[in-house]
Amino acid sequence: MKKYRNWLLLAVVMGIVVAACGGGDGEGATTTAGETATTGEGGAAGDTGYENLDAALAGEFDGTTVDVWAQWLPESSEASNFTYTLEPFQEATGITVNFQPTPDYETALQVAVDGGNAPDIAQIAQPGKMIQYGDAGSLIDIGSWINTEKLEADMVPAFYELGLFNDSVHGIYYKADVKSIVWYPVQGFADAGYTEPTTWDELTALSDQIVADGNGNPWCISIESQEADGWVATDWMEDILLRTAPIETYNAWINHEIPFNDPEVLEAAELMKQIWFTPDYAYGGNTYINATWIGETQDPMFAEGGPQCWMQKQAAWIGGFWGANRDALADDPALPQTEWPIKPETDVDFFYFPPIEDEFGKPVLGAADMFVQFEDRPEVRALLEWLATPEAAAGWIERGGFLSTLNTVPPESYVYPNTELSVLVQEATTLGFDASDLMPAEVGAGTFWSGMIDWVAANGENTEEVFQGIEDSWPAG
Amino acid sequence: MAQAVETLTPSQSGLKILRALLVVVGVGIALWLGLRLLTDPDVFSGLGPNWSKVSQALVALVLGVGGIWALFYAANTIVEVLPARASDLLRPYVFVLPAVAVVGLYLIYPTVGTVAQSFTEVPEGAGPLTNYTNAFTNADVLIALRNNLIWLLVAPAAAVVIGLAFAALVDRVKWESTAKSFVFMPLAISFVGASVIWQFVYAWKPAGQPQIGILNALWVWAGGFLVDWGIVAQVEPVPWLQIPFWTTFPLIAIMVWLQVGLAMVILSAAIKGVPVELTEAARIDGATELQAFFRITMPSIRGTILTVYTTIAIAVLKVFDIIFVTTGGNLDTSVVAVRMYQEMFRFRNFGQATTMAVILLVAVIPIMVVNIRNLRRQGIGS
Numbered sequence: 001m002k003k004y005r006n007w008l009l010l011a012v013v014m015g016i017v018v019a020a021c022g023g024g025d026g027e028g029a030t031t032t033a034g035e036t037a038t039t040g041e042g043g044a045a046g047d048t049g050y051e052n053l054d055a056a057l058a059g060e061f062d063g064t065t066v067d068v069w070a071q072w073l074p075e076s077s078e079a080s081n082f083t084y085t086l087e088p089f090q091e092a093t094g095i096t097v098n099f100q101p102t103p104d105y106e107t108a109l110q111v112a113v114d115g116g117n118a119p120d121i122a123q124i125a126q127p128g129k130m131i132q133y134g135d136a137g138s139l140i141d142i143g144s145w146i147n148t149e150k151l152e153a154d155m156v157p158a159f160y161e162l163g164l165f166n167d168s169v170h171g172i173y174y175k176a177d178v179k180s181i182v183w184y185p186v187q188g189f190a191d192a193g194y195t196e197p198t199t200w201d202e203l204t205a206l207s208d209q210i211v212a213d214g215n216g217n218p219w220c221i222s223i224e225s226q227e228a229d230g231w232v233a234t235d236w237m238e239d240i241l242l243r244t245a246p247i248e249t250y251n252a253w254i255n256h257e258i259p260f261n262d263p264e265v266l267e268a269a270e271l272m273k274q275i276w277f278t279p280d281y282a283y284g285g286n287t288y289i290n291a292t293w294i295g296e297t298q299d300p301m302f303a304e305g306g307p308q309c310w311m312q313k314q315a316a317w318i319g320g321f322w323g324a325n326r327d328a329l330a331d332d333p334a335l336p337q338t339e340w341p342i343k344p345e346t347d348v349d350f351f352y353f354p355p356i357e358d359e360f361g362k363p364v365l366g367a368a369d370m371f372v373q374f375e376d377r378p379e380v381r382a383l384l385e386w387l388a389t390p391e392a393a394a395g396w397i398e399r400g401g402f403l404s405t406l407n408t409v410p411p412e413s414y415v416y417p418n419t420e421l422s423v424l425v426q427e428a429t430t431l432g433f434d435a436s437d438l439m440p441a442e443v444g445a446g447t448f449w450s451g452m453i454d455w456v457a458a459n460g461e462n463t464e465e466v467f468q469g470i471e472d473s474w475p476a477g
Numbered sequence: 478m479a480q481a482v483e484t485l486t487p488s489q490s491g492l493k494i495l496r497a498l499l500v501v502v503g504v505g506i507a508l509w510l511g512l513r514l515l516t517d518p519d520v521f522s523g524l525g526p527n528w529s530k531v532s533q534a535l536v537a538l539v540l541g542v543g544g545i546w547a548l549f550y551a552a553n554t555i556v557e558v559l560p561a562r563a564s565d566l567l568r569p570y571v572f573v574l575p576a577v578a579v580v581g582l583y584l585i586y587p588t589v590g591t592v593a594q595s596f597t598e599v600p601e602g603a604g605p606l607t608n609y610t611n612a613f614t615n616a617d618v619l620i621a622l623r624n625n626l627i628w629l630l631v632a633p634a635a636a637v638v639i640g641l642a643f644a645a646l647v648d649r650v651k652w653e654s655t656a657k658s659f660v661f662m663p664l665a666i667s668f669v670g671a672s673v674i675w676q677f678v679y680a681w682k683p684a685g686q687p688q689i690g691i692l693n694a695l696w697v698w699a700g701g702f703l704v705d706w707g708i709v710a711q712v713e714p715v716p717w718l719q720i721p722f723w724t725t726f727p728l729i730a731i732m733v734w735l736q737v738g739l740a741m742v743i744l745s746a747a748i749k750g751v752p753v754e755l756t757e758a759a760r761i762d763g764a765t766e767l768q769a770f771f772r773i774t775m776p777s778i779r780g781t782i783l784t785v786y787t788t789i790a791i792a793v794l795k796v797f798d799i800i801f802v803t804t805g806g807n808l809d810t811s812v813v814a815v816r817m818y819q820e821m822f823r824f825r826n827f828g829q830a831t832t833m834a835v836i837l838l839v840a841v842i843p844i845m846v847v848n849i850r851n852l853r854r855q856g857i858g859s
Contacts, residue, residue, distance in 0.1 A: 106822070110822070227805060229807055230807070285683075287681065290716070290719045291681045441824045446824060449807075450617075450806070450807050454807075454809075457719060469616065
């Protein structure tokens with residue numbers, strides 16, 4: 001044993017030395033891309049309306065490097081699409097964008113920021129995180145240098161406002177997600193004579209119809225998602241609340257100006273219960289909901305011999321996870337959706353999650369990714385400015401699965417389903433940002449998730465207790 | 478030897494001092510140059526991205542190993558310059574001090590810091606005990622504490638009982654070593670790996686679909702006979718990892734599966750150490766096998782059982798991976814370590830996280846004391 005102990009000590013010491021020396025190795029490694037083409041593709045020099053971007057397009061920052069981190073997993077289609085999207089910028093400016101998709105992202109970013117190794121630019125999916133980093137003084141005030149007039153004019157107002165911290169821009173919203181949609185099998189609906197419901201009553205009537213017809217279960221629902229179990233349930237809860245209460249109530253609920261278990265919220269929970277826990281409504285019952293990974297929720301929709309479940313409320317990304325698509329995309333993450341084995345629109349289409357009470361119009365529940373700035377160099381500024389231009393959306397739109405936060409991107413430039421989704425965003429009477437993302441993490445990424453799981457495990461019979469528990473867990477102050 | 482050193486001539490000791498100076502300056506310059514070389518981004522970049530990393534790592538390795546050797550060598554030469562008695566007195570410390578410094582830096586400093594933070598990282602205006610009162614009034618923390626207690630009561634006991642039973646049963650059997658290898662093998666699997674494996678064992682699919690989890694496959698298959706015989710109408714697959722509270726026990730089974738090999742190997746060795754004369758004498762006096770085992774063998778290996786029990790108990794108190802991978806702490810299965818991770822990395826509550834760490838530390842200490850005292854008594858590690 002003693003012999004090994006010496007080696008162990010040696011290994012520890014060596015580890016320290018190696019770690020101490022490993023910090024600087026990223027810089028010099030990759031300065032090859034983009035030696036040519038200083039004009040053209042990224043937009044003609046001098047007319048973008050953004051100072052640093054103009055300079056970059058004139059080739060002033062040729063040879064510099066910008067580090068960008070994002071939570072999109074390495075090898076994922078998101079990471080591959082974003083890399084593709086960045087190419088024109090690199091070609092036009094000669095700036096190398098060192099894009100690092102990072103697993104276990106939130107922890108990794110926090111550790112990097114705490115350790116003084118923050119990337120130049122980082123993607124963040126939660127406005128609460130931006131406020132957290134902002135409060136800690138880690139963020140660069142983008143509003144202090146960017147052309148805010150242009151930014152405000154170009155961006156969908158709701159997203160511009162969400163990027164503000166202390167009344168100044170700290171986050172540039174880039175990619176939006178609309179969650180208020182329900183997917184269904186086109187051929188199955190046609191064969192059985194079902195039509196897209198446009199009201200809540202039609203929705204429940206259709207559900208009853210499917211059960212009565214002996215066609216399996218109307219709903220595909222599940223919430224198992226590794227470290228984030230339960231978020232699908234919180235989305236449902238929020239989407240329903242947006243339809244049964246004014247947006248003011250919704251925002252008051254987020255900010256804890258009304259209790260978490262306010263009667264309005266419990267009323268929304270009752271409606272959710274109706275879909276989730278009415279016998280035979282959800283495929284596999286409550287155990288399936290808790291036990292099944294969200295990527296496989298809808299597998300019974302594609303069962304041999306016809307759909308076993310018929311409707312799934314999920315954002316557009318789910319298309320990549322439909323049965324055969326999952327395998328096809330695992331082989332080739334960049335496969336365009338026109339070549340997917342199961343095609344959106346023709347094989348599986350969606351309808352807008354119907355309104356419940358007329359007075360609240362057509363609300364939309366959304367989410368979005370933003371970029372925040374940790375290091376202030378001209379080339380970093382240039383990239384951030386570029387990310388707020390339609391050129392930065394073009395590549396990803398071409399690959400599919402992208403919805404820009406800019407109103408300068410016309411709907412017709414999208415492919416399905418975002419042609420329709422972008423209209424949904426513009427027509428929406430209210431746009432609710434994911435409430436669980438905005439609540440304190442103890443609730444929004446803690447008890448709200450775990451509470452929903454407990455609720456499902458009890459088949460919705462402990463509503464009072466679960467919602468009271470979440471209310472009690474709200475951090476003081 | 479010491480005598481010879483003391484009778485050095487003045488010129489010899491002068492030479493020694495000069496040599497020591499040279500060594501120190503030389504080592505200093507060499508290390509400084511080496512570190513400059515390593516941190517200079519231009520030196521390695523010419524080799525291409527992959528080779529630059531490899532060559533950099535190699536240089537770092539040589540510099541690390543050589544540097545440590547050189548530092549010790551330099552320190553030793555300095556000590557040798559001193560008079561013999563001082564030199565003999567100081568030399569052990571020269572070699573021990575770096576190790577003590579490393580332990581201090583990486584173990585004692587963080588521990589003290591953690592304990593301090595658990596009292597100081599509180600909301601403004603709140604008392605130093607706020608984190609602790611919060612912890613012991615938070616429903617989720619209380620559940621985690623309760624679960625830790627259940628783990629502590631069930632897991633080590635189960636591992637020891639099963640390990641002891643196996644060790645006793647296969648003792649001096651023909652295939653003993655092969656049988657023991659199989660029980661021992663899980664010990665080589667990481668907690669995360671084991672949890673993933675067992676997730677497949679416990680997997681659940683809706684009734685009527687093929688069960689991909691072996692436990693439910695067996696359950697439904699066996700249940701099929703009951704249905705055929707008309708005893709029950711239908712056998713539903715069991716969602717082993719989805720039952721609030723009770724799911725803790727399938728998780729404990731994973732821990733037992735991992736640790737039983739350790740218990741078995743150590744206890745088996747202890748059983749073999751019990752003098753045969755004792756058990757033979759008991760048998761001659763008319764004791765049955767069971768009596769011989771419980772009255773002779775067991776008391777003889779009591780110390781070993783305690784050691785194994787406490788060793789596993791420490792591992793069990795710190796359990797994190799199994800729960801994190803399988804249930805994520807949901808459905809009332811959380812434990813203190815999972816709670817600590819969540820407070821730290823998900824909620825960013827350093828105060829609460831360090832409080833969890835301190836609670837865990839305080840819980841582990843008595844068990845470690847028993848463990849170490851027991852080891853000492855047996856003459857191991859003293």
